[in-house]
Amino acid sequence: MSTGTQFRLAVPVPENRILRSGATDEQIINVTVNTEDKLLLTVMEAARRLGIGRTLMYELLDAGEILSVHIGRLHRVPAEALDDFVSRHRTRRNEL
Structure with a gap:
């Protein structure tokens, strides 16, 4: 049986990157980690x-x-x- 865990990471945007108007200085990354439960x-x-x-x-x-x-x-x-x-x-x- 495997289970999935979801994480939401907020990563700072590099200073040399140009931000669009209304954009935040963080980039959101959604990650799902699947683990297998061994017997x-x-x-x-x-x-x-x-x-x-x-x-x-x-x-x-x-x-x-x-x-x-x-x-x-x-x-x-x-x-x-x-x-x-x-x-x-x-x-x-x-x-x-």
Whole structure:
């Protein structure tokens, strides 16, 4: 599934450009960025999403804190496993 995000950028017009009457000194640029939401992430992508390093990510995977799947030789992390991990740790913190 892909999602689109729209941005509206206001960019200053260079001073050497001649402005028409009634024109502003900004140029408006509309940009649409499409992103693809992956179901399975590489270990590095998952680590980046959590803001941790590769070594800690592998430690969490080995300890069973974050679930992963193997497809042949590939080690992949379901995106929802990261959400589950964060939810569990957020709940634990609130219980203390």
